[in-house]
Structures are given as structure tokens and as C-alpha cells.
Amino acid sequence: MREIVTAALQLGPIQKSDSRENVVARMIKLLEQAKAADATFVVFPELALTTFFPRWFMEEQSDVDQWFESSMPGPATEPLFACARDMRMAMSFGYAELTPDGQHFNTSILTDTSGAIVGKYRKVHLPGHSEYDCERAFQHLEKRYFLPGDLGFPVWRNLNANMGMLICNDRRWPEAYRVLGLQGVEMVTLGFNTPSVNSQMSNEGPQDRLFHHRLSCQSGAYQNATWVVAVAKAGVEDGHPLIGGSLIVDPNGKIVAETATEDDEMIVHVCDMDACTFGKTTIFDFKRHRRIEHYGRITEQTGAEPPAV
Ligand code: ING
16 A cells, blocks of 8 residues: 555635744644654645735735745745655645746645655646726735746656645646646645635625535546645635635545644645545546547637537
């Protein structure tokens, strides 16, 4: 059996005024909890080092760039990498990436147990909008501050398993999971920052958001016979609530662990990678069952084209 003791390390709110150093100290405390639980792999949220800054409208690029990391690890995150390395724990976590040539991405990385970065993913599906929208109860300006990811949906061999990463809104798009599934993915990690209410639909509240979150993760896991580890940044950030609901889903789509709070919280599960095999060799044996000659619209067409009336 290829078992990976996996810890989802949920972060509670990060206020605009919180320093990276303060957040890294919280992350290290969670790492210590994971070590005590014999974890060898930990997953942190999307944009784990700062508040969810795309809720704020900024016009000066210097105001935007303050939320980005121009090196990884950098001065503030080196202690985190050192701690994970000393504990022989692999990790994935999300941050805002500013590349040397000035590009801005919503990024996550994957490390091995030596602390080396073995994989990088840049968020492909950016929700929200790019200009200030006075119709909305609050802003969601990811299309303003980030470029769409340019690395595709890669899968890496790590800890003797096939691992892939998504980020937040990606989990709502089945194509994203399927591209990973077509590479034999056995564990998908994804961090998320999901507002508890819809800025455009007043009657959609936290329970609806949690329902769609669970549905998206469970279907992605089941339909690709893979583990899914989804980890929230949760709680109220400067008056703006984010859902919790960090969870670990098995390759049959069953939630095997879920957080109960909107604070810093760990859930842990022994994930057997060989539990993916049955689904991948029977109901979701892609080679035997898929009929790609009928799927052309999925990559040839972007928007829906209903039949002419
Ligand atoms: N957040 C949200 C998410 O996809 C969202 C945005 C929420 C879009 C609910 C649609 C519906 O979970 C991020 N950061 O993508």
C-alpha cells in the first residue's frame, strides 16, 4: 500500500494589517501539529501568506505588488521551508507570484520531503472582474491583478504518487480535473478563499456556498478516481467572511474529513494511493470508455452556442 498521511492545514482569517511573518508563525504551528500527527504531506490554502487582497480595488501598481512574492522561498517564507525540511514533510501552498519579468500569477507550489520545489501551478480559472463594479456588494478583482495561468494542469510524481494542483475557482470546472485525470492523478490539492456570500446574488449564503464547494470537490474526485484535498483560508477578514469547509475526499467521492471551524485548524487522514486503482481500472478506465470523437466542442468552443430558434 502506498499510504500518505496527509494534513489539510486550514488558516483562519488574515487581516490586511497582518504581517507575513505573523502568518508564517501560524503556519509553522500547524506544521508542528501535522508532525505530531505523523503527517508526511501538508496542504495550505490559496494566497496563504496574505489577506485575500483581490477584494480591494487598487490603482497604483505599487499598492498591488506589496501582496506579491518575488522569490520563493523568500525572506518571510524561508523559516517555513526550513521547518518543513527539518520535519521531512512535503507541502503545497498558494501565494501571489511576481515573476522576474513582471508577470503576476495566483500560484501554488509543491515540495518534496527535502523541501525542494518539485512543481508549480498557476491558477487558470480567474473568477470575478477587472474593473471596479459598483453593482457588487464587494469586489472580486482577480482578473485585474492576475494573468491566467500559463503552465497548464501538470501532474508530478512525488512521495511515490501522481500529484496535481488546482486553485479555488478551478475546482468548479470539470475540464481541469479531467486534464489531471488524463495524467493518472491520484491526489489533487487545492487551496481556496471563498466568500461566504455572493456579491451579486443576495439570497446565496454560506450553506449554498459550502454545498457547491463540496459538490465540486466530490465530483472531481469521483469522476477521476483521485483523492482531493481542499484547504480554506476561512473566517472574517476586515469584515469580509470566507467559508471554511476544508476537506479530504477519497477516490470514491466520499468526504473522509472536514474542518469544523473557521480558524487555524488541522484535519488529517491516511490516504492510500492504491485506493484510486479500482476506479481507474473499471468505471473510469478512460482508455476503454471515453469517446473523444464526440468531445470536440470542449476544446474548440469557449462559450455556449444554443440551437437557432
Ligand atoms: N473564490 C471563489 C471560488 O471560486 C467564487 C469565487 C465563489 C466564484 C463562488 C463563483 C462562486 O470559490 C476564488 N478565489 O476563486
